[in-house]
Ligand code: C2E
Ligand code: MG
Ligand code: MG
């Protein structure tokens with residue numbers, strides 16, 4: 001009996017695994033066509049200076065509206081794109097598209113773009129960045145690239161070399177999701193970061209957990225002593241914002257200040273103003 005139970009459990013497990021693998025494969029192949037089918041879009045989320053309340057920039061966040069399954073989270077499809085290598089094409093599209101849009105914003109806000117470890121390992125990133133800047137006319141000082149420690153740890157020497165080249169262009173580099181992953185202090189010492197983004201997992205606990213608050217304080221002190229501004233991610237309540245203000249945090253991003261939204265919506269609502277004759281939100285998607 002027990003043996004039969006185990007056998008059927010294993011069978012069931014195999015079946016579920018098969019279905020999962022098949023569903024993933026299906027999704028991966030749908031994703032390959034998503035760019036041409038115009039199912040991909042970029043939403044933008046505001047980043048704000050805590051002391052002045054002024055907008056400092058917008059983070060570009062990739063969105064996929066699947067024709068049958070509806071909206072699929074980047075947390076789900078980015079890993080698929082990384083496995084298949086498709087991230088190189090998607091990443092290049094996001095970079096070009098976001099730079100092109102941001103070049104027409106008035107005043108000239110920064111645009112922050114997420115990079116995948118795969119882009120670091122398998123593309124000539126400095127060349128891509130130069131091309132995106134030239135094609136869009138965006139000032140390098142308006143571009144910020146976000147990367148996580150995982151990105152860097154894949155190949156430290158290569159990463160450092162690329163980051164130096166990119167930074168020499170006048171583009172800034174932010175360390176995303178700080179506090180998760182390895183968070184080696186050595187990373188902060190050896191790499192030229194212009195901003196630390198404190199992971200949002202700390203924010204949900206900041207008002208209730210002394211530990212979370214202590215870590216936030218420590219990261220802010222670290223930022224101060226290294227002269228690297230810190231942005232707090234995932235600010236959802238006025239209480240969290242006030243606490244971070246009191247602790248001396250530089251910038252904030254989160255639902256309280258603005259949810260990620262399509263560019264057209266930000267333009268319609270007057271959050272972003274486009275220069276006359278600038279490249280608005282329409283435009284043909286460039287084929288890659
Ligand atoms: P991330 O770069 O850390 O982006 C911040 C995520 O937090 C976004 O999730 C954003 O919508 C979400 N968020 C912002 N404020 C709040 C808040 O107050 N509360 C909560 N609960 N969440 C908030 P999203 O858009 O789902 O993106 C998830 C991740 O997918 C990103 O994390 C980034 O790692 C990746 N990603 C998104 N777009 C791209 C892209 O173009 N390229 C690459 N390589 N990765 C991307
Ligand atoms: Mg990010
Ligand atoms: Mg983050």
Ligand code: MG
Nearest residue numbers: 148176177199
């Ligand atoms: Mg993240």
